[in-house]
Amino acid sequence: MVRPLNSKAIGLLAAAAVALAVTASHAAEPKKDKEAVPLPDVGGATVAAPADPAAAKPVTPKKKRGAKARGPSLDRTVTVALPPGDDVYPDKPGAVVVDRNCLSCHSPEIVANQPSLTRAQWTAVIGKMRDAYKAPIADDDVQTILDYLVSLRGEARTKWR
């Protein structure tokens, strides 16, 4: 039942993906004004706690001047790497056409996770992708894509009224 394609591809990408690099480049020397109120590192436990909510804003910066910022910070540039996802749809008749038309917006697993649907439902999905999301699907490709999608899990026998 698992679509192994996902986990496999993801596995390959693991190294790159976790390469979350929070560069230590302090964007700007903390200004003298109170804006530089540091966020608590965790749980707010170390934050000075004014009793009066009205006084909550300009908390004086923490005493420890040289303390290292820890964890994610609002004062540093954050760079992350996102896995690109698979670049091919499951190999069934029509997959090449689906690759050509569908990959530019989304990777395949979201389609692989769809349940059995009716032809009418899949037709509406293709229509939405063309009209609302501007997928450049040629008229000639619509039937191929429809057949491919229906073939993934078979056509639903829905008890619509």
Place this chain on the structure above:
Amino acid sequence: MGVSWTAWAADQLPQPSVPPAKGGAPVPDAAPAPPGGATPEPTPAPDAAGDAAAAEPPPPPPPPEATSATLPMEGGPKDRPLTKDFPQKGAMVLQSVRPPILETPFEVFDKGYVTPNDRFYVAWHSGAIPTTVDPSAFRLSVHGNVRRPVSLSLAEIRSLPKVEVTAIDQAPGNSRGMFQPRVPGVQWGNGGMGNAKWTGVRLKDILDKAGIMPGTVQVRFKGAEKSSNPGVPPYMKSLDLAHATNGEVIVAFAMNGAPLPVLNGFPLKLVVPGWYGCYWVQMLNDIELLSAPDTNYWMVSADVVPATARGDVQPGDTGYATRPVGRMVPRSFITNVKVGEQLAPGQPALVRGIAMGGDTGVARVEFSSDGGKSWTTARLDKDTGKYSFRRWQAQFTPKAGSVTLMSRCTNTNGVSQSRDANWNPAGIMRDGIEAVQITVGDDGPAAEQ
């Protein structure tokens, strides 16, 4: 009952026994991360290794880490990979790589009323998300029907009075996979939601910096997410002016005491307590005051439900009026018993879970161990705010056989979950009672299943 706004001081109050959010956990004695290098991955839970040095028999080896999750959806596909491949995230249920759509594994909800940042669900609309964010260059623009357009730095925003609210962020399509008949869309299980303590400033205070002009009817929000194809409007959502300025809607720069993970909208996210997550615009960088109702695609065509109280139609119905989804509805879940689990007969069992009132607080939760024929009142844990999860628990003594467990939440407006779930073709705003089928047999409680 007003919202219990609290300043930072609230963090000094006794906290429930919720472990600190891992996403915000400090990396112990982490040297400053080398540029482009080390990964401030959440450190392994200390309890995993901490006791090892203790006395006595060595603890049993930890169970092998799960690599997939099974979602309780009839008709499947039920299986999803569990992935750790996304930045600032621990193990998540993979729904989509691009755009990133990640579900919170359901057992996380059994651990506390707050969802840790590194397990908090993720949803985007296109794959086009900035992957580098420089907070010092970030600006939030406020324009449109205002006296003076402004472009606010994070520093300027953070100089406004801070407020905090604990609130549930739930995708409108959460639990779409449970719709019967099934509908297309992200096939969420029940983990397309999370609850966090959000810290930020009132939206109203930000709007006042620009000066709201008379004639403003709605306020529109846009983030740094780009659309996937030319010609597709960028993701934008709007709130009525009265809602936007009610003091409850905030622009958050922290969740659970730490900056937002990038995939949850770093550095700023709109927080609309009691409303579905589609309004909680991520990487918020643009606010426009409108003098006419917003008719952009994302308001009139996406996330719309039939214009009925429950957003409900019969499959096959056509020609009905629609409205944008908005307020959330009461829901409740059992968190410590999974579908298909086995229990021992005759032994009192503790069932616990979470409930949400939707757009208001939880008044009560009832529990049924006979498929809804009879109900007992569950004990509610402490109230952590009307927009927060309310944990609950109940006891029952299972009898042998197949047993259907259910929970039913009633909110403080008197709205209860219905036995029959609502249905609409978009698969959003699910409100029905969720059932967990288990087997009570003589084999005793089965191991994790």
